[in-house]
Amino acid sequence: MKNKKIEEINKMLEQDIKDIQDRNKLNDLKVKYLGKKGLITELNSEMKTIPNEEKKEYGQKVNELRNKLNNFYEKRKEEIETTLLNEKLANEEIDISLPATKINIGSPNILEKLIEEIEEVFMSMGYDVVDGPEVEEDKYNFEMLNIPKGHPARDAQDTFYIEGEEILLRSQTSPVQVRTMLSKKGVEPVRVICPGKTYRRDDDDATHSHQFMQIEGLLVDKNISLSDLKGTIDVIVKHLFGENIETRFRPSYYQFTEPSVEVDISCFNCKGKGCPICKHTGWITVAGAGIVHPNVLKMSGYDPKEWSGFAFGFGAERLAMLKYDIEDCRVFYNTDLRESKVFDRWEDK
Numbered sequence: 001m002k003n004k005k006i007e008e009i010n011k012m013l014e015q016d017i018k019d020i021q022d023r024n025k026l027n028d029l030k031v032k033y034l035g036k037k038g039l040i041t042e043l044n045s046e047m048k049t050i051p052n053e054e055k056k057e058y059g060q061k062v063n064e065l066r067n068k069l070n071n072f073y074e075k076r077k078e079e080i081e082t083t084l085l086n087e088k089l090a091n092e093e094i095d096i097s098l099p100a101t102k103i104n105i106g107s108p109n110i111l112e113k114l115i116e117e118i119e120e121v122f123m124s125m126g127y128d129v130v131d132g133p134e135v136e137e138d139k140y141n142f143e144m145l146n147i148p149k150g151h152p153a154r155d156a157q158d159t160f161y162i163e164g165e166e167i168l169l170r171s172q173t174s175p176v177q178v179r180t181m182l183s184k185k186g187v188e189p190v191r192v193i194c195p196g197k198t199y200r201r202d203d204d205d206a207t208h209s210h211q212f213m214q215i216e217g218l219l220v221d222k223n224i225s226l227s228d229l230k231g232t233i234d235v236i237v238k239h240l241f242g243e244n245i246e247t248r249f250r251p252s253y254y255q256f257t258e259p260s261v262e263v264d265i266s267c268f269n270c271k272g273k274g275c276p277i278c279k280h281t282g283w284i285t286v287a288g289a290g291i292v293h294p295n296v297l298k299m300s301g302y303d304p305k306e307w308s309g310f311a312f313g314f315g316a317e318r319l320a321m322l323k324y325d326i327e328d329c330r331v332f333y334n335t336d337l338r339e340s341k342v343f344d345r346w347e348d349k
Ligand code: DAH
Pocket: 171, 172, 173, 174, 216, 217, 254, 256, 257, 287, 288, 289, 290, 310, 311, 312, 313, 314
């Protein structure tokens, strides 16, 4: 009687097994027979009603049935998975003969590229490239550069203040000179350049931007003179504008250098004859520079009797505008891909 029931369930199972082609149906099958109220589960729980002498045989048969289902389940599961995988692979097959979708990629910003080029030249001369905060303390941006509170030079750099008078957006990269001297004390010579963003309250136009980039340089060692500065500036200027470009120093005034100079290069366009680029003077100003002021050395803990140094600051946009013949500095900050693509043309100049 009981064996008959097993037989019936076995037949049903064989019937059910026939057309199972997907995972859901396969799971349903398992539930139907082995779930909490499944048919085989039920057979199992009926064990207690079986007379003792038949228990063994009954148990064996139920087990066989369960194994049959489990074996089928595992085998079919694998088959279904293989089929699915093959289908997926077939669908994903790539036809490499199809034309590709054109992706509009950007191109490196010309200003960034120029800065990297300058960094490389200085690195080859043993300089480190360093960084400093754009949100700066008055102490570093002014005070330790020999520009005390109330000094008129502060007004010339229309500064963005962030918190009272102490925290500001740096108006120059020169504060990095101070930070570097403080951090490199004991591992001289100090040789760094720091390209970075600076901020001033300027109205934006073709040659002004409230945010612009400077490339600061500082060297502190022993017996440094203006001719060391000139030699260094010559290297970078010739690299950027050509071997026959000359440099000259004009006396100038900065609080943190003494003497201070303005760096001019001979006009690469008219070769000195006079043209609109050099405003008919034959010379173009590209940087401010000088010998580090003894007060600045002292404030950062260097004895001016023992140490000396030079510093310089280039305007990065100005260099790029000259080198790539760009008339409006706003193109550097334009995010329009069509505009920045135009830079690609200039690259080979
Ligand atoms: N910080 C100056 C400016 O923003 C530029 C400058 C001049 C930097 C002379 C220097 C320097 O390091 O020696 O106008």
